[in-house]
Amino acid sequence: MSEHDNKVHHISYGTYILVWVALLAFTSITVTIAGIGLGRYTLFIALLIAAIKSTLVINIFMHIKFDEPIFKVFLALSGVTLLIIFALTFFDVLFR
Amino acid sequence: MSNHQETAAATHQTHRDDVGAKMGMWLFLFTEVLLFGGLFLVYAVYRYQYQQQFHIAAMELNTGIGTLNTIILLTSSLTVALSIAAIQKGNKFLSMILISTTLILAAMFMVNKFFEWSTKFSHGIYPGSKELAAKPNGQILFYGLYFVMTGLHGLHVLVGMVVLTFMLVFIKRDIITKDSYAKLENSGLYWHLVDLIWIFLFPLFYLIQ
Missing domain, CATH: 1.10.287 (Helix Hairpins)
Incomplete structure (x- = not known):
């Protein structure tokens, strides 16, 4: 314990x-x-x-700073996913 | 004697996976981020397309009430964080006081929201109203996003209040204790996410000049 x-x-x-x-x-x-x-x-x-x-x-x-690395991976994954969605969408909007 | 040992062994074998529970919570938060992320994406595209209209429409929003709600929500995040620190130190009473404070702050947030929306409604601005429909496209989009995004956020605040009320009861009944507080921690994570979303909603809707 x-x-x-x-x-x-x-x-x-x-x-x-x-x-x-x-x-x-x-x-x-x-x-x-x-x-x-x-x-x-x-x-x-x-x-x-x-x-x-x-x-x-x-x-x-x-508490992420003090948590196990897997939680940082989760966070990074959701952040990168959002970033990709934003980038791809604006690629369409800006150059249409 | 042997009976006592068996009981101790049985208690020890009670399955509890705090890390797994937290992982499940984070996966859920991931879906929440994507839900709001999609709305922020729609906001970004339309703000880019209707910059002028967004500015004009945003002037109508009350920056003061938005700032007040930001302070309230940040403080409620603090009290949740402190309540976890308190239960970790075994201070059940302080932890309950802090959760109750969080609930009061959340209620204050919703009351402000009620008055804010009521004012908008009395000015004839609500989804589908004639006055709103008469405005240019960009302003209709701004108010549409404003009502959907702050509305969905407000719904999350209400759900958070229900969850935290359960946590209050759990602490009182010693289901959440010094050695087992994963439920409270995960509720805290949810509450902080609601705070995080507001951190972005606030400048995007209330601070456009």
């Missing part, structure tokens, strides 16, 4: 709260930037910040 326990990585309350503060900070940044209006960069920056926020949620809240 103790052997099993050693393998399980427990995240402390403090780490979770720190990540939450970071998420709130990124939210206020993205709202502020949208308010300023940087033209064509607005969408890019908004998506970049959303990507950073999801990385935090997936790694810490969803």
Whole structure:
């Protein structure tokens, strides 16, 4: 049992709260930037910040960083699948 | 004595595969990602085709209520994560408090959603309304996607609330304990996914200038 326990990585309350503060900070940044209006960069920056926020949620809240590699493979597989679908669709839309 | 040993052996042999359970959960989340991914794809293509119209339509959305709901959902993700940390430390009471907080935050999210949609409805903007049909194609598409995507997301919030209510009961009845919390962990994963989807919905619908 103790052997099993050693393998399980427990995240402390403090780490979770720190990540939450970071998420709130990124939210206020993205709202502020949208308010300023940087033209064509607005969408890019908004998506970049959303990507950073999801990385935090997936790694810490969803524990992926400390899980077995197979879960990272699952995640990568779903990400790559989506990317391929998006790329193929836009290949059609842009060059029709 | 031997009877006691047998009982101990039987308890030990109770089959429990936490990693397998989690794997099943992740596979389910994979299908959820594809479900919402398809909708995001439709959004991306139409936003590319009707950039101007999307901007005009998005101006009507309330950024304040969107931001508030983002903060509420991020906080509810925190409380779920903390409730798992609490049960891992064997703090049953704190864990239950945190799940209850999550449920309250989820309810607040849905109440905001209700008022947001009610305002839209009272302005005559709802799927199939005459006022919406009179608008240009791009705006009809924007509102169609807005109602379907935030609606489907809201449905996921409601399902999450039901799941977390079960978890609350499970913790109370000691079905979820310090040594067996896979159910709570997997419910947490689902809740974080709902949060993740909102992280993308928020800038795409509420932050278009």
